Amino acid sequence: MPAERDLGDTADVFGLMSDPGRLRLLVALLDGELCVCDLAAVTGMSESATSHALRLLRAHRVVAARRAGRVAYYRLDDAHVRMLLDLAVAHTGHTDAIHPERTGGPR
Secondary structure, three states, rough: OOOOOHHHHHHHHHHHHHHHHHHHHHHHHOOEEHHHHHHHHHHHOHHHHHHHHHHHHHEEEEEEEEEOOOOEEEEEOOHHHHHHHHHHHHHHHHHHHHHHHOOOOOO
């Protein structure tokens, strides 16, 4: 059994990923680095909300930033984050196959 602190940290990461806006940001970053203005445009969020979400994600090492002059480019922090997102998306696809009413298919 992992230590209590590790369980708490893991729960925090899943909590961060449970917010639809933050999840949209993370999914957008699956394709590579983006700056705040591009992430805001892709996700339909305001730049302020995007910056706030990225600050939370960065504090928990879910995303990392690279500076180029005055612009920060964000990316997924590591392969583990990518794997969590890939597995979650794959699981959702599997869940839709089990519950066709979610996709409008026959019951």
